[in-house]
Amino acid sequence: MINAQKLDAELKNAGIQISGCNTNGKVWDVGNNEIQSRADVAAVIAAHNPEDTPVTEITFSLPIVAPDFITMTPEINADPELALEEAIAEMEKGEGKPKSIALIALSLAKYLKSKKDKIK
Amino acid sequence: LTTQNGIYVKTGATTRRYLGTFYTTSTTTTEDSSTKRHLWNYYNRRPTYAFCGDPTNNWTYTTATWRAANNNTTVGEGRVECVIGIADKWTYIRTHASCANTTPAVVSSGVGIDSTSVNSSQMMGQANLRDYGVADGNCASVLAAGFHYLQMLEISQAVGTTTWYGDSNVSYFQAGLFAELEK
Numbered sequence: 164m165i166n167a168q169k170l171d172a173e174l175k176n177a178g179i180q181i182s183g184c185n186t187n188g189k190v191w192d193v194g195n196n197e198i199q200s201r202a203d204v205a206a207v208i209a210a211h212n213p214e215d216t217p218v219t220e221i222t223f224s225l226p227i228v229a230p231d232f233i234t235m236t237p238e239i240n241a242d243p244e245l246a247l248e249e250a251i252a253e254m255e256k257g258e259g260k261p262k263s264i265a266l267i268a269l270s271l272a273k274y275l276k277s278k279k280d281k282i283k
Numbered sequence: 284l285t286t287q288n289g290i291y292v293k294t295g296a297t298t299r300r301y302l303g304t305f306y307t308t309s310t311t312t313t314e315d316s317s318t319k320r321h322l323w324n325y326y327n328r329r330p331t332y333a334f335c336g337d338p339t340n341n342w343t344y345t346t347a348t349w350r351a352a353n354n355n356t357t358v359g360e361g362r363v364e365c366v367i368g369i370a371d372k373w374t375y376i377r378t379h380a381s382c383a384n385t386t387p388a389v390v391s392s393g394v395g396i397d398s399t400s401v402n403s404s405q406m407m408g409q410a411n412l413r414d415y416g417v418a419d420g421n422c423a424s425v426l427a428a429g430f431h432y433l434q435m436l437e438i439s440q441a442v443g444t445t446t447w448y449g450d451s452n453v454s455y456f457q458a459g460l461f462a463e464l465e466k
Contacts, residue, residue, distance in 0.1 A: 167340075168341075168343060182350075183342055183354075185341070186340035191344075195350050
């Protein structure tokens with residue numbers, strides 16, 4: 164049994180120039196000639212394990228604590244009311260969707276500052 | 284062939300009316316099947332089709348050069364055969380391919396008319412393939428009189444690794460080539 168995608172990578176990692184291979188065990192050189200019987204190719208096929216390399220999955224039982232940093236400051240709406248709307252929209256994005264905490268925090272800060280200035 | 288009073292007849296024996304053409308698979312045999320349409324009538328033609336599908340689970344090919352899909356030129360798997368008596372109708376040929384690449388790539392399947400390296404599809408391909416996609420090919424051609432093979436082709440931008448699926452090892456998926464013909 165051949166895992167074509169994995170074998171393709173294994174052959175290329177072995178320095179063998181190929182145009183592809185299939186699950187029947189055929190391997191083609193760049194001119195599309197069959198080369199599965201060639202000694203170096205046959206050796207890679209013989210060592211081939213069709214099982215995909217397992218991906219390690221880790222489940223964190225505690226919250227992940229990261230340093231407080233912002234890699235790119237998002238552009239905040241100049242209008243405090245619209246900035247608030249954008250913060251709410253960002254906050255209410257569906258479960259599992261990526262949210263910009265920076266956009267929420269900075270937009271909210273802009274809105275609160277405008278209210279503070281008004282009170283003064 | 285020649286014509287007499289607008290009727291196709293045999294050159295040099297004009298009492299013989301042309302009825303059709305067939306292509307032999309051996310000295311005494313011809314064939315009309317879904318992979319070998321070797322029989323063609325001039326009169327009372329009926330619509331028919333030819334189909335081939337690769338039974339290979341999947342394969343890789345990531346080269347920006349047209350080639351036979353899965354490098355497979357077997358009749359019934361990578362190609363179909365047909366014979367045309369008189370070149371007077373459009374033939375429509377479609378290919379269906381499903382493929383994957385973890386890097387965005389432009390890929391396509393195509394139709395080779397008597398060729399494993401020249402694509403004749405006018406409309407084809409999948410741009411920005413990411414993960415899984417469909418890369419069909421569509422071809423319209425007036426096939427010349429005589430024998431032809433219609434070959435499924437493939438091509439992929441040379442980025443990442445493109446995996447192509449034949450039957451994906453299930454009964455409810457099949458890549459292949461389909462031609463609308465007459466007989």
